[in-house]
Amino acid sequence: MKKIIIFVALVVFITFIRTEARPDMNVDFNYFYYSLAPHGEWISLDGDLTVWRPTSVNYDWQPYSIGQWSWTQNGWYWDSYEPFGWATYHYGRWMYEDYYGWVWLPDYEWAPAWVEWRYDNDYIGWSPLPAYASFNVGVGIHFSTGWRSHSNYWNFVSYNHFCNRNVHHHFMNHRYVNNFFSNTKYRTNYYYDNNRIVNGGVDRNYVERRGGYRISEREINRINSLDDYNRSRDRNDDGIRSYRPTGKELNRFDGNSERTITRGTKSTSLLKDKVVVGSRKGSEIKRSDNGTASRTQDNGTNKSRGVTRETEIKRNERKVNTEKDNSKGSTQTKVIKRERSSSQDRDVRSNNSKVESENNSRSTKRTVKKSPELTIKRDEVKRQSATPADKRIEKRKSSNVSRDTKSQSKRQSSNSAKKVERKNVRR
Secondary structure: OHHHHHHHHHHHHHHHHHOEOOOOOOOOHHHHHHHHHHHEEEEEEOOOEEEEEEOOOOOOOOOOOOEEEEEEOOEEEEEEOOOOHHHHOOOOEEEEEOOOEEEEEOOOOOOOOOEEEEEOOOEEEEEEOOOOEEEEOOOEEEEOOOOOOOHHHOEEEEHHHOOOOOHHHHOOOHHHHHHHHHHOEEEOOEEEOOOOEEEOOOOHHHHHHHHOOOOOEOOEEEEOOHHHHHHHOOOOOOOEEEEOOOHHHHOOOOOOOOEEOEEOOOOOOOOHHHOOOOEEEOOEEEEOOOOEEEEEOOOOEEEOOOOOHHHHHHHHHHHHHHHHHHHHHHHHHHHHHHHHHHHHHHHHHHHHHHHHHHHHHHHHHHHHHHOHHHHHHHHHHHHHHOOHHHHHHHHHHHHHHHHHHHHHHHHHHHHHHHHHHHHHHHO
């Protein structure tokens, strides 16, 4: 019996740890797109990662900078003054991309803020959680890769200015942050309580002691209309107005209308295979050739960050086209090789014919020199064309030759006679 109880307890504990917080089913990518399009640009990175970036901000702008930190029943809440803050600071994750700067990746879990914390005895700082960070009930924040954010991604202030309404006026210069950044303590402290995600962050009592003032808890007033939220952002009272769209608000945008998503010209520096946010059922982005996109519904599970059927079809078409081009190129190269080989054969044949003709000419010359008939004809031609002086010279030469032959014959006869005499003497 004890073993059964222990086994059941372990199963319950494991399921409790692995259970993830339910995403807010009242919001989808289509609503994010149309509500944020007036304030920024949607970009497709490497064809399958859809992000958004603001366009009406300064060059040195950073997320979680224009607003105020407040303590609520959900922990530390970022009350943004920016028109896109209701979405980008309570859903999704911010990442710094090397080419495009700060970009936002949509997700569907609501939280009072998605940041990581650092602190020491004098300063407290925060930075956006990356797209590699997910929230699990019983575990808190879990990273899909070894993550350590750069010191330039952080905003640090002294404790007495932490809850200031214009906290961005009190940010430490990044040149000074580098001096004490490595000595700060790291903290996330997210947990699940009463069906809501709580951003515990740095302990509230510790912030009060270091800042020297009391931090009162502010109430979150939920607003279900985007127009009412935009009108209420200018009110200066103690309440926090948090906008979370409902089913009626989702119908204000036509899901079948086209939308423009810019195709990125540079390969992204983000680790796409480590991105853990953006999981969503039933939402699919369908792109057309002119760069626009529309939303369709599907019963399967798809990534809202842009892995779609049409992109896969286009990839397959590209593969087929490249294979065709390669096959065409191979046939062209074969034809070129054949032409080259034929031309080379022609050149070899012409060279061989030239060599053969030269050899024939040389052989004919040799045969002409050796034939006696030709030599006789040449002598007759020379005799007929010779002058009287030449004839005299030739006669002299011939007489000299005859003399030389006679003298040689006499010498030979005399030598033979001498040899005979010597033989006789010996005998």
